[in-house]
Amino acid sequence: MGSGPPSRRTDSASDRAELDRLSRLGGLLSAADIAGFRVDPDGTILGVNDAFASLIGDDRSTLVGEPIDSIVAEGDLALSALLEHDDCNPPTSRPLSVHTVAGTTVACDVHLEVFRRGDGDPWVGGLLDHKSDAEANAAADADLSYGRTFRALADALPDGIIVLDTDSDVRYANPAVERILGHQPEELVGSSKVRIIPPRLRQAHLDALQRYLETGDRNLNWTYVELPGQHSDGHEVPLGVSLNDFVHDGDRYFVGLFRDITPRKEAERTLTENVAQLQSVAYLGEHALDSTDADDLLEKTTALVAAGLDVDCCAVSERVSERDAGGGRRIDTRASIGCETVFGTASVDGSDGRTGDDTDAGDIRSSLVSDALEATDAVVDDFEEGVATADGVSIHEAVAVAIGPSSDPWGVLETYATEPRKFQDHDLDFLESVSSILATGIQRQEYERRLSETVDELEASNERLEQFAYAVSHDLQEPLRMISSYLQLVENRYGDDLDEDGREFIEYAVDGARRLRQMIDGLLAYSRIDTQGQPFEPVDLGAVLEDVTTDLQVSIEDSNARVVVGDLPVVEGDAGQLRQLFQNLVSNAIKYSGDDPPSIEVTADREADRWAITVRDDGLGIDLDTQERLFQMFQRGHDVDPDGVGIGLAICRRIARRHGGDIAVDSDPGEWTAFTVTLPATESEQLESGCQRAE
Template sequence: MVSWNRTLSVVGGRRLVVVLGILYVGLATGLAFTEFTVGTPLGNVLITSLLIAGPGAVLLYGGYRFPTFDIDPVFYTTIAGWCLSGFAVMLVVLVVYSLQPGEVVDELSTVLILTALASVAGFAVGIYDAEAKTRTRELEERNRELKATQTELEETVTRLEEANTKLAESNQRLEHHQAYTDRVLNAVDDIFYVLDPDGTLHRWNESLCKITGCPDSEIASMTAVDLIDDGDHDRITTAIAEGFETGSVQLEATLHTSEGERIPYEFAASRVETPDGEPMLAGIGRDVSERMARERELERRASQQQVVADLGQLALETDDLDELMHDASRQVASVLDTDYAKVLDLDDAGDELLLRQGVGWDDGLVGTATVAAVEANSQAAYTLEQDQPIVVEDLETDDRFSGPELLTNHDVRSGISTIIGPIDDPWGILATHDTEPKGFTDEDVSFVQSVANVLAETIERQQYRTDLEDLVADLEESNKRLEQFAYAASHDLQEPLRMVSSYLQLIERRYGDELDADGREFLAFAVDGAERMRDMIDGLLQYSRVETRGDPFEPVDLEAVLEDARKNLRMKIDEHGAEITTEDLPRVEGDDGQLRQVFQNLLSNAIEYSGEGDPRVHVSAERDGTTWTISVADSGIGIDPDEQDRIFEVFQRLHSRETHNGTGIGLALCERIIERHGGEIWVDSEPGEGATFSFTLPAVGAASDRETGVRSM
């Protein structure tokens, strides 16, 4: 983790987010141009481009706007880390999804859309996380300031002790300067006091009179406990005794004035002695109202950011949108200390808002109550028209709109409301209300907007997931129909083709002697064409049956499978003088019949395209975690790198039938079989240097591994 953070710091979190946004915008532009040039409908191109470029633009704009966020620049790397985490998580999901039998995400646009959205989701969570960390850091800075203040107080008390010691040593001289000392103490804004063991005020400065509103004569008859709130009396009594016993004491308590005001104070005192040797407790009291207010505000902001982060995490973990909405309503009302919170769901017509979720409302209203979204004086309608949250400090005096019955029936006076989703296509409204007139800070408004953003992103993600699931279901159904069509078409072609071949052979037997050379040649072409057509139909049948007619997966010994394939090709091997060598092959999970077809096709191709020399083929295996990579290498004519992807397409051939036999479906069949096994197949080759076909298969387990060796077949 330290290395990862150091790497992000070197690259620059903000720069990384901007580059990622530019990358997605560039990829969206390039993909749109490519799709448009190949004839993809303009609507599809625009939708795909927007789904990729939109998140990219969000990342680009967000990265550019980093300095305007309330985030310490040191946490820019946190945001970038969340972006990359979202990107990596989505890639892992796609890889895991593609590893399922029969499932594969091979569309670049789909990968770009999903990773772009995941990066934006990570960006949003990173913003919340960085803001929370920034708030925490500010709180830590304040704690350091408090510790510095405490140290200052302790130093002050120490100085007072030293002053008292000097006072005891030179009492006569101090008596002459008593008036001067009184002026100094009275000039101090903090409270200075000296207490007897029973808590009686022995001495004090004018600040105590000014703050409490009590004259000297009244204070002279009071004890320290009399100046403190009733709830703190026992604690103060105990603290005074502790100060005399241990030599020092420090605590916070609430000082009350003659007018009933309550002021939080921090008191620090140390034990001293009078010239007569009597113990006293001398100290100062400092007003900490502002400090405590700042601490409460920091804690509140930290709490808000933590709620946003928690809701963001819940949004990633749950599929229950109503659960998220209810939790968001509860958290908003709790953090802002309001009586109500709600999520309003805008209907498709845009005329009415349903109280989808909320807290504080009368029983039976959630899920049934509605609010008009089009009334001119409706707060909901006004909110839907604004691109900023709406703050109401007192609904009775607000002249922008009036509250609907849902609010007036619950005596609502103040609150915050904001749209969920984009201004041009809102999903609904998130709002919180209170029954008392109330002011809200900018941080409160940002908090509500952040929660609304979490809901909007979750709704968009779930809608996209639903659309994607529907699309996948449609594609699966379409693929099933295509497989059925291919099988039916191929099967139905067999009978007329068989009849054509039979009659051509009958013509050749009965009238072959009566035909001239051209006629016999034409007849031979027709017979050869019918045979090739039959081979192609057989290949198409095999191709269409890979998913539907395959056997269940079970442990398969690849050495036995290779030996069966070699027996099937015995005549071809002997005819070409081929030499096949192999390393020890593993056991894998698969369909032995289909894997036999893969080996047979690859060995046949290696022999067919061996060139002028005798074919030399080597089969090897290498394990990588839970998968095996099987390679079939030959010393043949090789394949141009520009043609290596095309050879796996159905009926694609690199050579004419006059030079090399084949239907052009063998490698396509191999690819589909390997994909059914959750693996992939590829080729490494250069013209004239042979070719190595490699494919991956799932391992059975380490217990079945064998020691590697090389032997000749």
């Protein structure tokens, strides 16, 4: 029977569940040959089982609908008293006699309990525990028993049951107690319950029991509480316990129903470990992407792995190309936690994976590392009895996994358990995940290191080239000036003595010197863009274009050009260089307009965090093949201007890139050309744009 009435149910699903439970209980009662019945509050029999019908000697169908008082010798089961309290109907037991069809009277103990249907209406369930003469004479048996009814139910349950008296002495224990706690029931009966309570909790149990007997206060949830039990071999077993108390023959007793919840606790522990390990992997992955310090990454790895696996020793070791004297792989420990205690200082600071005195533990590490470097999965060494090190610490299990591809691993992630344990599959998955993150982080840092070195080399090379270009262009100025001067002297003094060919040759030489001077001046200007530029400040491009059109006013009027400038932004930059850039573009648009008057339009469009400023004309256009090399040094798009040397657009690109932008060209040959310069928006504009996107 239960410890109290079931809670009220109002839905059909709950009713079906109740019927299912009663059906299973009925099957158990029948198997145990226990007489059971159900009656309405007025005493009308609602149902009986075969054992009840057999006891009375009548058919089940005949008994249903009959008053229970017609069977009970005393004539009254006091159902009204049992149903008096609406919210609390404790089970009750009492002796009585029943009449059989054969005219005999059978002495029984009746056990009654109130149940409620889904609509809340009550009904009473009862069990009859009838004793044979031999059983009646054995009533003085020392252990407390409810007879065959209680024993049949208790022996069939997989959960442990213990009945105690107010002195915490065991009066009954079912067979499941031995399976759960290792104590034989017959040995427990008559002894104190504290035998199955861990020593650290025994006094608290006795104090709580005494307080309950004196005040009725419960210090824990009797419906369900999780407490440890003391196994006969000394270890603790996690238990889920339900408690209740009852009165029998004027004495109070306590009954505890408990089950071993070790599997559930193991599942909870595994789930908790999995969550912690996943969090560690996520944190380490984020740190590996942000960190530029390899040693810091490795130290954090050992700490996280040691915590995630609850071990005292973890190390990250880098592979050394040569092998040790014994033929094993040489390693250099880059980071470790707790390994000095296990292997000694020589191993942690050295590179051979062995302790100073070559103990078994050192051999274990050397072998484990060598195997891991040649394996594709985690390598596990299990030592049931433990392997003692020189310092008296035992290794019970060791795991290592290679860091990096199996064809060329960077190193090994090792961990050692100094307490008896078994690494689970999820532990190995955790180590492999950490290994993958380490490999990625180390590879990324190596790429960044190489990239940084390459960038440094390129910057140094560019600086040397700029210095060379400046030196060449500057140092060539004087010899070129001298050549031009002497050519003019030759022309002035001996021009009359030269024939037409001679004067033509002199003109070619002078023109070549002039063009060479222009190229040197352009090269000098190109080399000075980064070194001679001014600090950046807010520059109004509208004002810049206004100055440009003013400077080009003569060309604009001579060509009858039409220049339309739209609203232009303010950017961070070097005003002088930006003026040079747009003056080159507008000047080129006028120069390469063809026979028709030039029509030039300057506009600006916002593209995310950048401005795109376009200078468009409807002139000659540029061939696609020419577009691809247009921004290179000394390349020209047209032969319309004989004085051009092909360096203006290269300077424009250098200026745009110094400002964090770039320049591109698009054209339809014979129709139009558009040069687009992209420049970063100011920080305030980027912030404003970000806020608008967020809204």
